[in-house]
Amino acid sequence: MKFFIIAGAINGFLAVALGAFGAHLLEGRIADKYLSTWGTAVQYQMFHALALVAIGILMSSKVLGHVSQLNIAGYLILAGIVIFSGSLYVLSLTGISILGAITPIGGVAFLAGWIMLIVAAVKYAN
Structure with missing residues (x-):
């Protein structure tokens, strides 16, 4: 599905741009722990941008095609x-520490997305 390929490409672009922003404009302006946190965000965004591209490719292939588990995986x-x-x-x-309580929800969404990809492969791949 081209939506996930485009979403993955946009997120890959943003990960590179935000990584450069963090390395060049934030260094020395925010605490090291926050710079490290920024780097973690960039890293996870890029890994999962590539996953979105892969899901889009799988959805347009004859290997798995358009199965609902792939669609769910992509959105998760x-x-x-x-x-x-x-x-x-x-x-x-911002240093607003309460935001750290929201982050695990995104982590659970990542995990659920990977599980749905596994389900699609086990259930439908030849």
Whole structure:
């Protein structure tokens, strides 16, 4: 499905841009622990951007095609990027520690997305 390929490409682009922003503009302006948190957000965003591209490719292939588990996996991973990485970006910039309570929700979305990808492969792959 081209939606997930485009979403993955956009998130890959954003991960590179936000990584550069953190390395060049935030260094020395925010505490080291927040700079590290920013790096974690960038890293997880990029890994999962690649997962979205892979899901899009799998959905358009003859290997798995358009099975509902792949669609669910894609949306869960996209939600995980927004919630996990997004909360870490905001936490890094603002220092609002309560945002750390939101981050695990994004992590659970990532895990559920990966599980749905496993289910799709086990159930439908030849």
